Amino acid sequence: MSSPPQDDAPQALPPDRAQAVSPASAQTPDVPMDEDGHSPRAERIIRDSLPPSIPPRRRPPPSISPAAQPVSRRRRLARHALTVLLILLTSALLKTFxxxxxxxxxxxxxTxxxxxxxxxxxxxxxTHIERGDxxxxxxPDGWLDTAEPTGIRGLFQDLLETIRLLPKDTGHHLIKRVIGMPGDHVVADGQGSLSVNGVQIDEPYLKPGHSASxxxxDVVVPEGHVWVMGDNRSNSxxxxxxxxxxxxGFVPLSNVVGVAKAVIxxxxxxxxxDEGDPVFAEVAAPRER
Structure with missing residues (x-):
């Protein structure tokens, strides 16, 4: 009678015996545990049993020649200088044109x-000026009593004018309203009446309580000039x-630098x-008189 076949699988051991031959209990002695269940001693034992690691190769940093560093600084300075130059150039173009x-x-x-x-x-x-502008x-002829700055202040002003951060001829500008264009016949009787080319002018922009003049x-504006007056006629x-x-008393058109468009x-x-143009809407051009 043949013997029963042998099972190659290991036989299960009773729990008490399995605990007795547990590898952990056979190889690792009791060690103290911290509150989180970690054992610093066990971790040190495991760490010490690992094979030594090979430290990574450290590559030396790329060498920078002493000559390359100043070049980099020069490039940065050149970029900054170019940026400033472009800003100044843009500002000059805007303020010029x-x-x-x-x-x-x-x-x-x-007012x-x-x-x-x-x-x-x-x-x-x-160069496209109209009456009322x-x-x-x-x-043009010393209307202002302005002294030119001297010394450092004068040099600084000249520099700012050159790079257009200040307008040319700073301190020598006036602002008035155009009443007569080239060829216009402008007449005031001194009693508050003003006419241009025979048309009586009613000026709503005058300071309240003030007459036209x-x-x-009694003047005829010469070619290439304009006749100007302030809105505060008694203080202009x-x-x-x-x-x-x-x-x-006429202002050369070549002295006019621009037309004021807005208070900013x-x-x-x-x-x-923009309220001046309609005032002169009925005034005919000089050639049509």
Whole structure:
């Protein structure tokens, strides 16, 4: 009678015996545990039993020649200088051909403009002026009593004018309203009446309580010039008071730098300056008289 086949699988041991021959209990002595169930001693034993690791190869940092470092600094400086140059160039182009900003120095244009107002002046239409436009122009014949700055201040102003951070001829600009264009016949009787080419002018922009002119004059504007007056007629040193000058009180068109379009500062004073043109809508051109 043959013997029963032998099972190659290991026979299960009773729990008490399996615990007795457990590898962990046979190889690892009791060690203290911390609150989280970790045993620093056991971890140290396991760590010490591992084969030594091979430290990674450390590659030396790439060598930088001493000559390369100044080159990098020079490039950074060159980039910064180019950025500043582009900003200055853009500003100069804008202020030369597009717009410039001026501060009103006096009350001669009240109440349209007040002392301290900042106005935006377009430069591209200085040759397309119309009656009623508020224009900025360079003093033609010493209308202003302005002394040129000297010393460091003068040099600094010249530099700012050269790079267009300040307008050319700083301190020598005036702002008035164009009343007469080349060929216009402008007449004031000194009693508050003003006419251009025979058309009586009613000016709503005048300072309240002020008439068109308490100074009498009768002029024909020469070619290439304009006749200008301030809106505050009793407190404006304009064309009326400079008829004895070299230009006879007329302002050469070549002295006009631009047309004031808006008050931009202070914020509470912001407004467009476009109310002058309709006043002269009925005035005929000189050739049509």
């Amino acid at each position: 597009v717009v410039q900003f001026y501060e009103i120095p006096s009350g001669s244009m009240e 349209t403009l007040q002392a301290g107002d900042q106005v935006a002046v377009t430069m591209y239409d200085s 508020v224009v900025v122009f360079v003093d 308490n100074v009498a004059f 040193s304009d064309s009326r008071f400079h008829r004895g000058d070299a230009h006879g 500062w202070p914020i509470g004073r912001w407004n467009l300056l």
